[in-house]
Amino acid sequence: xxxxxANDHLVQALGANLTPVRRLAPPGLRLLMWLAIxxxxxxxxxxxxxxxxxxxxxxAAPDTMRLAVTGCMLTAVLAAxxxxxxxxxxxxxxWALLPLPASLLWxxxxxxxxLRAWFSPGSYPMPPSxxxxxxxxxxxxxxxxxxxxxxxLRRGFSxxxxxxxxxxxxxxxxxxxxxxxxxxxxxAAATDLAVHSLAVVIVILANMIFGGRILMxxxxxxxx
Amino acid sequence: MTDMSLFYELDVTNGSxxxxxxxxxxxxxxxxxxxxxxxxMTTDAETSNHEEIDRRWASWMTAAQAGDRAAYETxxxxxxxxxxxxxxxxxxxxxxxxxxxxxTLLTVHQALQTYDPNRSFTAWLRTIAxxxxxxxxxxxxxxxxxxxxxxxxxxxxxxxxxxxxxAAIEVDQTETSNSALHTLSAGxxxxxxxxxxxxQSLAQAAAATxxxxxxxxxxxxxxxxxxxxxxxGKD
Numbered sequence: 370x371x372x373x374x375a376n377d378h379l380v381q382a383l384g385a386n387l388t389p390v391r392r393l394a395p396p397g398l399r400l401l402m403w404l405a406i407x408x409x410x411x412x413x414x415x416x417x418x419x420x421x422x423x424x425x426x427x428x429a430a431p432d433t434m435r436l437a438v439t440g441c442m443l444t445a446v447l448a449a450x451x452x453x454x455x456x457x458x459x460x461x462x463x464w465a466l467l468p469l470p471a472s473l474l475w476x477x478x479x480x481x482x483x484l485r486a487w488f489s490p491g492s493y494p495m496p497p498s499x500x501x502x503x504x505x506x507x508x509x510x511x512x513x514x515x516x517x518x519x520x521x522l523r524r525g526f527s528x529x530x531x532x533x534x535x536x537x538x539x540x541x542x543x544x545x546x547x548x549x550x551x552x553x554x555x556x557a558a559a560t561d562l563a564v565h566s567l568a569v570v571i572v573i574l575a576n577m578i579f580g581g582r583i584l585m586x587x588x589x590x591x592x593x
Numbered sequence: 594m595t596d597m598s599l600f601y602e603l604d605v606t607n608g609s610x611x612x613x614x615x616x617x618x619x620x621x622x623x624x625x626x627x628x629x630x631x632x633x634m635t636t637d638a639e640t641s642n643h644e645e646i647d648r649r650w651a652s653w654m655t656a657a658q659a660g661d662r663a664a665y666e667t668x669x670x671x672x673x674x675x676x677x678x679x680x681x682x683x684x685x686x687x688x689x690x691x692x693x694x695x696x697t698l699l700t701v702h703q704a705l706q707t708y709d710p711n712r713s714f715t716a717w718l719r720t721i722a723x724x725x726x727x728x729x730x731x732x733x734x735x736x737x738x739x740x741x742x743x744x745x746x747x748x749x750x751x752x753x754x755x756x757x758x759x760a761a762i763e764v765d766q767t768e769t770s771n772s773a774l775h776t777l778s779a780g781x782x783x784x785x786x787x788x789x790x791x792x793q794s795l796a797q798a799a800a801a802t803x804x805x806x807x808x809x810x811x812x813x814x815x816x817x818x819x820x821x822x823x824x825x826g827k828d
Contacts, residue, residue, distance in 0.1 A: 375691065375695070376673055376691060376694055376695065376698075377670070379695055379698055379699075380666050380669045380670055380673075380698065381666065383665070383666075383669060383698060383699075383702045384662045384663075384665050384666040384669070385662070386702070387657065387660060387662050387665050387702075388660060389658065389659050389660035390658050390705050390706040391706060392658055392706055392708075392709070393706050393707050393709075395709070456707075457707050458700070458704045458707055458717070458720060458721050458724070459707075459712070459716055459717040459720040459721070460720075524706070525704075525707050526700070526703055526704035526706075526707050528700075528720075528721070528724045
């Protein structure tokens, strides 16, 4: 009876604290908004990069490289879609598996391209001195994209903040890796693949640590 | 309060995250594809009843999103038995069920803007309640590894400050000291206060009271003699 009274008091307190809320936009619409921001970033990089070189390189590139770029782009879109779904409390955790096929395509095609570059005499792999530029680009571009994404995810209410932040980090890292193709006129190589993987892991970890905490604090959670 | 016992049983035995909407209809249509019998007619009636309740809750929730306090409180009160049933279905201990209810209600309040009226409210609420039930399990497991619940040990723990005989003696001594101090003259009490209670030197006490050190010394010795005689001490 005492606890039932506590429930009733809580209901009254919540009722007294009620304010009209603006209903959250559907996850598809929020995804389109984030993709529009990503498109603006792509346009800015397009303006300062040599687009002709990129188009010639992609048209002359082997299938594995085109597949890797496609997989990377699809990973960004699907991971962002999954993150927006996970930011809602009634969605299943299995949404986190949505970007998995595209990620496997991205990793598999990059690995195959790496092997091709290893054995092909005509390939033009990236010089080792340039690898740090890739790392800085992916991490640097991911940072503002992550910030925007976390702010958008924060409008929702995720019951799994860490998982949501990790998938959001994957979306930002793969989006940055996609944009890297504008300024990256090299065939895939082992060092290239390793540096890209390292950058993606850094971005995902940073999102998990900082983004996860931001989402937890918003949800009044202490750990998850 | 709405009577929803059949609704709850269906939800728990079904064991899915879906609400009483299309998925439940699909569940019933696939498992009860037999010709119409009195039993299937009953289940159809139950399903439509569930849909009606879900629609009602969804409309209250929509009103709550617009700031309707009465609809919101009615909705929350109506949801409490449902949340309890979900928690029981998860095997939550009876003494923790109200914790899960309150955590779920708080989450509903924080996640108010995320409810989409085009989706089932029951499914939305059930997922939140199930998640808070899992949190309750985790909390119990965490507490169990760090704390020991042993009320008998607490009851048997001796409290050194709790001896009533000592407390009575202490009160008695305090009263005796106070009555002895009241028998002193004003000058003697002043000497005791500054030299004994405030631990001042003769010079400090003289400066503080404006009296000579000789007068203070005389009053101090007289006060001590009088206190000794009253408290049973020897000269």
